[in-house]
Amino acid sequence: MRKIKIIIEYDGTNYHGWQVQKNAKTVQETVQKAISKLLGEGVGVTGCSRTDVGVHAYGQVAHFLTDSQIPGDKFSYAINNLLPDDIVIKHSEEVSEEFHARYSTKGKKYRYLIYNAPHPSAIMRNRSCHVRPVLDIEQMKKAARYFIGEHDFAAFQATGGQVRSTVREIYSMEVSGKEDNMIYIEVSGNGFLYNMVRIIAGTLIYVGMGKLQESEIPGIIAGLDRTKSGKTAPAQGLYLMEIYY
Structure with missing residues (x-):
């Protein structure tokens, strides 16, 4: 399994915050669906910060696991093709197994x-x-x-x-x-x-x-x-x- 780190920019106006919720559209859910569609497999995305309804981000960080052989720096381009205009993956890279988007923060x-x-x-x-x-x-x-x-x-x-x-x-x-x-x-x-x-x-x-x-x-x-x-x-x-x- 490879671990991919992504940096996400989003306008939070149309979302019920970051974290997946029942019966409400969220940023995390939207990103997960785009990556899952790209890879043809169910993918869980772990984010650093649970931003609230209407809050925006220039630098939300998340990671996901995959067996895909897509180069780490190319994931951003591929995922962006499947995202709405108010969410953009600004950067992607493969990181070590020890990295965790939430627990590695300083x-x-x-x-x-x-x-x-x-x-x-x-x-x-x-x-x-x-x-x-x-x-x-x-x-x-x-x-x-x-x-x-x-x-x-x-x-x-x-x-x-x-x-x-x-x-x-x-x-x-x-x-x-x-x-x-x-x-x-x-x-x-x-x-x-x-x-x-x-x-x-x-x-x-x-x-x-x-x-x-x-x-x-x-x-x-x-x-x-x-x-x-x-x-x-x-x-x-x-x-x-x-x-x-």
Whole structure:
């Protein structure tokens, strides 16, 4: 058996998240069907991150096993011929038996995109979060610095998450913009809790609106109380950018 690693880009608008579900179209199911059709065999695809409904990806990583003799770097071309336009295999390669798309990871990078303008964008409506009030980006930048490092992020986890520990390390977090009314939040870390990035984004939006002061962030982190942080920002603004191995 050969193990093939693939890097997937997708627009999550038309999918019920990544993971296969009953009675709902998902990215994982769509990719599995395309590969199974190509190879004439049932293929299971193991992904790194279970992105939610409406979340996008530039760098979702997955792997599958096959007896096919197609060269590793050619799988991307063959699979793309069988996929819809909103899913693309950007890269494929044969990897060692020890590689695992999920368990071999050392970290992830996400981007959250805010469209900060009086009126929503027709073009970006499914690819960004619209915020009407003018956001103070400098205060958001100051607030972002407090998240960097190892902390217990229990105040930034949505209900439904099942983990042994809520301690995570944030390697970097940057807020930038506002060219063309866009504000970007980029964050990388060794792992993320359920909806953690979206809650951090919602908290930074509150800071930008003046509903929270940047100096309150350390207390919110230390307090471990989800009710003290901001609202969970909408899914359509979130992008899985890269997986670190």
